[in-house]
Amino acid sequence: MKLRRSRGRDPLGLRRVLSDRLLPALVAAMALLAALTLAGARGAADLAARWEGGAATALTVQLPHGARTDRPLAALAALPEIAEARLADPARLAALLRPWLGEAPALPLPVVIELRLARLPADATALGARIAAAVPGATVEAHGVWVARLLALARSLEAVALAALLLVAGIATAVVAVAVRAGISARREAIAILHALGATDGDIAGRFAQRVALLVGLGALAGTLVAAPVLAGFAGLAAPLLGGAAAGVADPSGAYQFWAGLPWGSLPWAELALLPPAAALIGWLTAQVTLRRWLRRLP
The missing domain is CATH 3.30.70 (Alpha-Beta Plaits)
Structure with missing residues (x-):
């Protein structure tokens, strides 16, 4: 038996059990930390190369x-x-x-x-x-x-930043796994009934994985968008260390000129653009693995 995948149907009730607020908010916070960590690693690498x-x-x-x-x-x-x-x-x-x-x-x-x-x-x-x-x-x-000695310090900061990025990814995986387990507990009977009627493990896991990937991807996108102006401000302050000009401090009437004068081009846009799809992939894989392991225990 195949679960129908029409947009209007939600046979497992995932829109209720997988909240569209809590999980994206948690992922957005972790994406913000990941973006700051990526920028820190990039900045340490640039400083080391310059020195x-x-x-x-x-x-x-x-x-x-x-x-x-x-x-x-x-x-x-x-x-x-x-x-x-x-x-x-x-x-x-x-x-x-x-x-x-x-x-x-x-x-x-x-x-x-x-x-x-x-x-x-x-x-x-x-x-x-x-x-x-x-x-x-x-x-x-x-x-x-x-x-x-400064080079050794910069290299150490770069290594610490990458280790922190792996830690954030691990925490995100754990958060998604907990959310999926909570969804399984809430819809245990419905999943068991659909499984007994012949629904395949791949179809049930796919439903969960698609919902989780959507929520995680949206949360990571929101966190990345929030991180961009913060990173631009930090880049403006660090510009003199990298041979550039610092962003000027504008009065309230010149706020637009202040933001326009920030070094937006120096941000690691490629890495930041990869954060939402990478987070969605982590969520999809975590949901697949978690749900398939639970489904194997069913008779």
């Missing part, structure tokens, strides 16, 4: 004022770890130091050579020692030690 590709490979070498630079530049360029060695612009250095030293510094500024490394060194201290040996009298400012 590793930028500040992580930058060193500076300071020489006394008036020192010759042709031999130090040649010696530094000959090192295999160094991709580029160039003199820092004195005007730019003066502009950077102007807030502390004023327009006319009383002390002569040293000669600064900027180095760009080919890759992040495994031991920044050892590399600094080799640079100091190649250029006697030079002072090496190696940022690699601190950047390596």
Whole structure:
């Protein structure tokens, strides 16, 4: 016997036992957490990539004022770890130091050579020692030690975010399983009667799975839509760390300009778009497995 699948019929009474409020609300909250977690993982990955590709490979070498630079530049360029060695612009250095030293510094500024490394060194201290040996009298400012620690922190945050995402998915699965079991308990007699009349396990489980997938998908969509402006606001605050401009704070009359100025394009739209269908798939699979296991116990 096949259950009729017309839109107007609900032989199992699933619209009453599977609430269209509680389950979507719970899933929406978990989808919001999942969206925040995804954005956190993406942000940590972007920060790690920026540090590793930028500040992580930058060193500076300071020489006394008036020192010759042709031999130090040649010696530094000959090192295999160094991709580029160039003199820092004195005007730019003066502009950077102007807030502390004023327009006319009383002390002569040293000669600064900027180095760009080919890759992040495994031991920044050892590399600094080799640079100091190649250029006697030079002072090496190696940022690699601190950047390596920041990279480790960013990678750890990324791993924690992914673990939290798996935890949210596990909790969502448990919530759906509990909701399905509650629906089974409420419609136990109807399910047993339809099963005894010849309804297949696949048809009964499919009814439950379709209803659950719809509710879970709608809840995840609502949570994702709520998360989008929150993530855009966070992205605006974090933009300076990623090389962008921070979103300005607008007065009440300029609220539209504030929201329009947020970095919407920096959001992980692909991952966010996958949240509702992924949640619906989790709900469908959980309902199928839960109900089929219960149906196997029927005579």
